[in-house]
Amino acid sequence: MEVPTPPRRVTIVDVARHAQVSTTAVSKVLRNAYGASPAMRAKVQQAITELGYRPNAAARGLRGQTYTIGVMLPDIRNPFFPDIVDGLTDALRDTPYQVLLGPGGCNDEHAEACVTEAMIDRGMDAMVLVAPISPRSHLEHIATSVPTVVVGRHGHSSWYDVVSDDDQAGAALVVDHLVGLGHRRIAHIEHAETDPDRLAEMPNAIRAEGYKQAMRAHGLGAEIDIVSTTYTQEGGYVGARQLLARPERPTAVFAGADVVAMGVLEAFTEAGVSVPEDISVAGYDNTTFAALGPVSLTSVDQAGHHIGAETARLLLDRIADRNRPSVQVKLSPTLVTRHTTAPPP
């Protein structure tokens, strides 16, 4: 009905003309680069405001930076990720950088590769890979073409920085807490893992290892009882049913992730087992789920916001100096006790 003509965007040339200076001058002002007098800066700034000019990031990227940080999220549903993203965006608020999220297909190596490639094609200045499942070689491949920080996956590389939580310590927090309450038969539900890379680097594997070590440290090596399923609600349900079928039931279950704990709680409710009266349950990640009124799950908090902030720091650092040696940051988790853990019956 009206004129459907998309109005031509204001370019750097328009600004230059309006301010009666060269495009070079405008560019310098835009980037706060050296070689522009205060007077010129003022003139240009005014023209920018008057015309409502916004630089075309794609065009900038062709020569310099796009001022865009790509974050690969393998599973947007994972309620632990938003905290990291928040920490990242908050830390980047007063920088010219913009965060864009790439949805990797859940637990799909191919989809993960697709989205990371796509982000590189789009000229991201840096990449954040959150709990990637891709093989190390692919992570390093990415890191060679763009500054990269890997989050939530252990194992360091000289090609990328790593920010993770101390999952071993997190598992110990849970075991210590349960033992402190008087539990001895503490079972663990883990995510089955066979790939050797991932066995050494993925949080789930480290948590299981931490559980075993902590049990031994308490002289409970003989009580170690691990059920291997998956980090899903279904996995928790299946695992819990297996535990209920034990000749001697555990008095506490440490689920490797909050979603797993949800499945456990469901199975227990179904079987008429009261939590925490009959059996205690603890999760990991302190997700939104855990805090929900009807759930109120004891869980390990990974300080996702802090992880995100730390990631931002490393990112800017490496954009500034691509050749600095790689860094590995490990943060300490804390335990949030709620209503699903209590002394054994």
Added chain:
Amino acid sequence: MEVPTPPRRVTIVDVARHAQVSTTAVSKVLRNAYGASPAMRAKVQQAITELGYRPNAAARGLRGQTYTIGVMLPDIRNPFFPDIVDGLTDALRDTPYQVLLGPGGCNDEHAEACVTEAMIDRGMDAMVLVAPISPRSHLEHIATSVPTVVVGRHGHSSWYDVVSDDDQAGAALVVDHLVGLGHRRIAHIEHAETDPDRLAEMPNAIRAEGYKQAMRAHGLGAEIDIVSTTYTQEGGYVGARQLLARPERPTAVFAGADVVAMGVLEAFTEAGVSVPEDISVAGYDNTTFAALGPVSLTSVDQAGHHIGAETARLLLDRIADRNRPSVQVKLSPTLVTRHTTAPPP
């Protein structure tokens, strides 16, 4: 330690040289454009594979398209959004388009504007705005510079397409269900809204309206009881406490969103009110929360995946023809009954 030289990326020129053709030819093959013989196509394809060439999206964007769809998510924590994104990416799987997500600060008009602007600066070929809170004028401003689909917000415009759920019908589903169970005193917890734009267009307002109409349709106009808080767990908690303080308590509560229902359940547990024995509770959105074992909440399902797929269709359509008249698609919700609703005591 090793050579930290990022290897120069393969460009269209490299491919052209390697295949002994012009860059134009390569470009045509890339875009499946008219004017390339099968023989040439084969040659070019082979060169592309051999060199591992990937087009630079930023450079493409400078002349043509970036093949990128920007999705603005005002709140990454909202568990309803992932379904939409999944539907979108699934529908776009076999197209050259890539979806990137922009995290808008939760309920923050300014942050929302920032992220949409940033996406336009980065040359997105189209934008999807999911449940935006920005004023209509801003939405239309966006739509004039890039094809836009607004999702989950009613009110049509000639500038952008709209895909939403029939929230009025959804509210009626809940009321019908509860009345069918024998309830009469059915209360509703809504998200307080004063802005006239949003009052007419935001789902929360429509749901409240739908509740009222459905109550009247059942001859229960006198029983209409609305508490105005916010669509948060806290809001649900506060609302539920108010309802408990009523001289005559409702026998059922229709929470406008699942998170709200979580707060309601928490307050009820705290007050020793059993659900569904004493009071029934229903939510909206059928989020992951609702399906959690310990929650098992009756909720309205919006078919997010379907919404996403429909959005993709409209998007591609409008990219192909920017001048086609705008469309409004309204999908029908369904009710998922679980264990929080039962006949009144």
Added chain:
DNA sequence: GTGAAAGCGCTAACAA
């Protein structure tokens, strides 16, 4: 301190 000019990787007119 300032600006002219070249070029980033690609697409789109236009000639051949």
Added chain:
DNA sequence: TTGTTAGCGCTTTCAC
């Protein structure tokens, strides 16, 4: 059908 050429909007030498 093919290739030549001129930009897209920006940054970056490098003269002045």
